[in-house]
Amino acid sequence: MIRATLALFAFAVVICGLIIFRPFAGNDQITQDRLDTPFEDSADTAVEVTRSATPDISALAQAAVAAAPLTVDLGTGIVQAPRRVDVARPSTDDTRLSDMTNNVLAELGFAGLEPVTTNSQAQRQSTSDILAGIEAATGQRSILDERETLEAIVITALRAGESDESIDLIVNTAAASGDVAVPEILVTSDGRVDTFVLLNNIVTQARIAAGGAAPAIPDVTPDNTAGMEVRIIQRATDEIEARFYTVQSGDSLGAISIKFYGVIGQYETIFEANKGLLSSPDRIRVGQRLVIPQLDA
Amino acid sequence: MKTIACLAIFACALTVGGAAQAQDVRITTFKRESVIPLTRNKNMNATLQREFARTSRACPLDCIQPMRIADGVLTLGELELLDFLEDRVTGGTGLLIDTRVPAEFATGSILSGVNVPVAMPNFENRFRGDILRALGAVAQVDGSLDFTNAMALTLYSGGVWSNDAPNAIGHLMAAGYPANKLFYYRGGMQAWAHVGLTIHQSQNLG
Numbered sequence: 001m002i003r004a005t006l007a008l009f010a011f012a013v014v015i016c017g018l019i020i021f022r023p024f025a026g027n028d029q030i031t032q033d034r035l036d037t038p039f040e041d042s043a044d045t046a047v048e049v050t051r052s053a054t055p056d057i058s059a060l061a062q063a064a065v066a067a068a069p070l071t072v073d074l075g076t077g078i079v080q081a082p083r084r085v086d087v088a089r090p091s092t093d094d095t096r097l098s099d100m101t102n103n104v105l106a107e108l109g110f111a112g113l114e115p116v117t118t119n120s121q122a123q124r125q126s127t128s129d130i131l132a133g134i135e136a137a138t139g140q141r142s143i144l145d146e147r148e149t150l151e152a153i154v155i156t157a158l159r160a161g162e163s164d165e166s167i168d169l170i171v172n173t174a175a176a177s178g179d180v181a182v183p184e185i186l187v188t189s190d191g192r193v194d195t196f197v198l199l200n201n202i203v204t205q206a207r208i209a210a211g212g213a214a215p216a217i218p219d220v221t222p223d224n225t226a227g228m229e230v231r232i233i234q235r236a237t238d239e240i241e242a243r244f245y246t247v248q249s250g251d252s253l254g255a256i257s258i259k260f261y262g263v264i265g266q267y268e269t270i271f272e273a274n275k276g277l278l279s280s281p282d283r284i285r286v287g288q289r290l291v292i293p294q295l296d297a
Numbered sequence: 298m299k300t301i302a303c304l305a306i307f308a309c310a311l312t313v314g315g316a317a318q319a320q321d322v323r324i325t326t327f328k329r330e331s332v333i334p335l336t337r338n339k340n341m342n343a344t345l346q347r348e349f350a351r352t353s354r355a356c357p358l359d360c361i362q363p364m365r366i367a368d369g370v371l372t373l374g375e376l377e378l379l380d381f382l383e384d385r386v387t388g389g390t391g392l393l394i395d396t397r398v399p400a401e402f403a404t405g406s407i408l409s410g411v412n413v414p415v416a417m418p419n420f421e422n423r424f425r426g427d428i429l430r431a432l433g434a435v436a437q438v439d440g441s442l443d444f445t446n447a448m449a450l451t452l453y454s455g456g457v458w459s460n461d462a463p464n465a466i467g468h469l470m471a472a473g474y475p476a477n478k479l480f481y482y483r484g485g486m487q488a489w490a491h492v493g494l495t496i497h498q499s500q501n502l503g
Contacts, residue, residue, distance in 0.1 A: 123424065124424065126399070126414065127424035127427060127428065129399070129412075130411075130412065130413050130414075130428060130431075131427065131428065131431050133411040133412050133413070134392070134411055134413075134428075134431045134432065135431070136411075137386075137392055137409060137411045138389065138392065138431075138448070139389075140431070142427070142430065142431035144424070144427055145427070
């Protein structure tokens, strides 16, 4: 009896080990795929939302420098090479992009939209409550600095009729100075703020608020999407199609959500499926291979 | 028969003696109440009610906390906390921090407790610096904080089963707060209520 129990236990341990370490799940395919995929492929697809995606390392570095003027050290004028790991990232807060967009639209006078309290505003409010409490106890005056918000920057820029490029510059300059926090899903793999997703989502939410339909789920295939691969996984009774996406330069989680699901709202689906890889939605890095779950019909 | 009579007389003597001695609920034998407006409930029949009477909160979530939560952080009992309130808080060099959420804080707190909910001084919070400066940290030229003149803090939460205060202490230490300026009142509100110490109506500004 004891022997049987021990044998069963050892068997369970081995199975657990196999599940955790997956010695047979090779990932040799991605590197080949990535290098073989021509760069032009991504440029002419309708769903491509990232800036430059290129397999060539030197072109990638150039593109990153061109797209990221913020990596230039203003003091010395030295251009810092973009690093794959630990790029400087804008500060984030847990404000949801949909809340922020809603407030931008409401402020711009969209009918039927009421401003909501974003998490950032709620946090600010509770901080000022805390400071008031400390002040009441210590008698020492402490004032919470007014800080610029991404919301206000975007509203001002849209009112002024700025182009997409200059909004990108304004937002990224503000984010790089550390004065403004952005929603996590807007942070790209190279540490910038994805203003494409920001603006795209404003258009999408405006359309939905005006009674339009939500964007359809795009038809994404490895042929029209750089970095994507599909693998057929055999299971006992059926087979499933698993989709993977290798993070390209300039991708944000919001961008990947739009790429595969048409809307930003599914970023949580991607994030939940890749929690082992992503510690938080803004910790996305070039070369990470993300699982892209199919939505249940 | 004689024995029973003896016992009866002895019991009577005890009762009379007890009644003769003034019935009181002191903080300690030699301390009736604190210099700060704080005392114990004089009703000897009082028992814990509602929230404080609960024994079995769900763990994980509300798990029993250790006596030592971090190197250099002293754990206080009620009398040490009273000393802290009378010396440090009254003297303006210390603060008592209630780490519970504002809704719980609003139901009553320890006198002079300031509500700093546990989530607030953490890493992700952009307002962390503002809170630390309000606690006496001074911003340096290089952006770091100097805690030399920062307040001594005693942190508490709901009870020995609450990890709110330990988490807040962890956040503060991660932010550079010196361990020797941090104290942990492990018993929290439940232990405070358990011995009938005054629960103060919170000055919630929210």
